[in-house]
Amino acid sequence: MRDAASFLKQEYDDLVRQELEWKLRVLGGPSTPWCTVDGKKVLMFCSNNYLGLSNHPKLKEAAMRAVETHGAGSGSVRPIAGNMDLHVELETRLAKFKGAEASLVYQTGFAANSGLIPQLAGKGDLIISDELNHGSIIDGVRLSHAERGVYRHGDPEDLAKVLDEAERGATQHRRILIITDGVFSMDGDIAPLDEVASLAKEHGAMVYVDDAHGEGVLGPGGRGIVSHFGLGRDMVHVEMGTFSKAFGVVGGHVSGSKDLRNFAYNKSRTWLLSGSHPPAVVAACLAAVDVLEREPQHVERLWENTRYFKKAMKDLGFDIGKSETPITPVMVGESGKAKQLSAKLFEIGVFALPIIYPMVAQGKARIRTIMNAALQKEDLDFAIGAFEKAGKELGVV
Numbered sequence: 001m002r003d004a005a006s007f008l009k010q011e012y013d014d015l016v017r018q019e020l021e022w023k024l025r026v027l028g029g030p031s032t033p034w035c036t037v038d039g040k041k042v043l044m045f046c047s048n049n050y051l052g053l054s055n056h057p058k059l060k061e062a063a064m065r066a067v068e069t070h071g072a073g074s075g076s077v078r079p080i081a082g083n084m085d086l087h088v089e090l091e092t093r094l095a096k097f098k099g100a101e102a103s104l105v106y107q108t109g110f111a112a113n114s115g116l117i118p119q120l121a122g123k124g125d126l127i128i129s130d131e132l133n134h135g136s137i138i139d140g141v142r143l144s145h146a147e148r149g150v151y152r153h154g155d156p157e158d159l160a161k162v163l164d165e166a167e168r169g170a171t172q173h174r175r176i177l178i179i180t181d182g183v184f185s186m187d188g189d190i191a192p193l194d195e196v197a198s199l200a201k202e203h204g205a206m207v208y209v210d211d212a213h214g215e216g217v218l219g220p221g222g223r224g225i226v227s228h229f230g231l232g233r234d235m236v237h238v239e240m241g242t243f244s245k246a247f248g249v250v251g252g253h254v255s256g257s258k259d260l261r262n263f264a265y266n267k268s269r270t271w272l273l274s275g276s277h278p279p280a281v282v283a284a285c286l287a288a289v290d291v292l293e294r295e296p297q298h299v300e301r302l303w304e305n306t307r308y309f310k311k312a313m314k315d316l317g318f319d320i321g322k323s324e325t326p327i328t329p330v331m332v333g334e335s336g337k338a339k340q341l342s343a344k345l346f347e348i349g350v351f352a353l354p355i356i357y358p359m360v361a362q363g364k365a366r367i368r369t370i371m372n373a374a375l376q377k378e379d380l381d382f383a384i385g386a387f388e389k390a391g392k393e394l395g396v397v
C-alpha cells in the first residue's frame, strides 16, 4: 500500500534539491541593531522593525504591566468574551493617529486582508489589483467570488484601461474595488495612490491600500501613505496596515469610516472566529502608537540613515534599483551570486537575505536591505564596508 502522506517528504526533498526551501535562522535574543543570529553576532539589516520599537523600553514595560493588570490571554474571540478595554482603547488611539473616523484591529495583517477583502466584493463585482500585490491580498481576492482584473505594476494608465474595459463590457459590475500595496516590499517603490484614487473616483470605484511597509515610515510622523499624499478619506476607503513592521509588535488593522468598521467586524470571518490578542500584545501596540506620537525622532532618523546608506552604495557603484523608501534592494542579477553575496556578508557580520526567483523574476535576484532607525553611523559604515568588500570579491561592483 502506498503511504498516503509520502508526498510530504517528496515535495520537501524537491524543494531542497532546487535550493528553494527556507533555511530558518535562529535569533538568540531581541531584534536589535547588533543581534545574535545562529550564534553569531551580526548587524541586523533585513528586519521589518524599521524604528527599533520591538525592543523599546516603553513597549516592553507596557506589555509587562498589561500581564499584571489583564493576565496572559484574553479568554475568547472579541465578539463573545474577549473584547477587553485595551482592545477598544487601541482602536480609538489608532484612529486618532491615522486621522480616520474609526479603526479595527485584526490578529494579523494577513487576517485583515484575507478576512475583509472577500466581504467587500462578491458575485457580480470586480476587484482590480496591482500585479505585484502582497500574497495576503491575493489570497483575500481568491476567497472572494468577484471577477478579477490586474493592472501593470504601478501603472495608472493601465489601470485606466482596465477600468474603461470594465465599463464597456457586456456585464455591468455592481461594485468595483481597486487594491494596491502602498510600498512594494521587494523594490521599495511607492504606489501612485493619488492617481489610483482619482481614477477610482472618476469610475465610482472603492480604493483599498495595504500600507504594511508605509506606516511608521511615510507621511508626517510616520502616519502612512494616505497622509503622505494628503488624500481625504473620501478618496481612500480602506487603509489597511500592520503592527508587525514599524510598530514592532504584531497585529493587523484597517482604518476608514465608522461604516467601514461596523461592516468589517460583523463580516470578517478571520475577526469573528479567531481569538483576540493577549493583553501584552495590545498594550505594546498602544505604547507603539504613543511613541510614534511623542518621539518623532525615530522616523527622522530612519530617513537620515536611509539617505546616507543609499548615497554611499551608489557612490560605490552598486545598482540599488528605484526604491523611494528605507527598503534598499542591492541588485545582483543571478540567484547563485545573490546567495554567495549574502553568505559573505554574514561571514563579515552583516545579516541581509537574498531575494531570488520565484520571489522575484529570473535575473532580478538581489539582497534586500531594510534600514533601521536604531543603527548608528558607525554601524552603517560597517555595513557599507562589508558590501564593498564582499561586492568586489564577487565582482558585483
Ligand SMILES: *Cc1c(COP(=O)(O)O)cnc(C)c1O
Binding pocket: 108, 109, 110, 111, 113, 134, 136, 181, 185, 210, 211, 212, 213, 241, 242, 243, 244, 250, 251, 252
Ligand atoms: C507583512 C505584510 C502583510 C502581513 O502583515 P502581518 O501583520 O505580518 O500578517 C500584509 N501586506 C503586506 C504588504 C505586507 O508586507
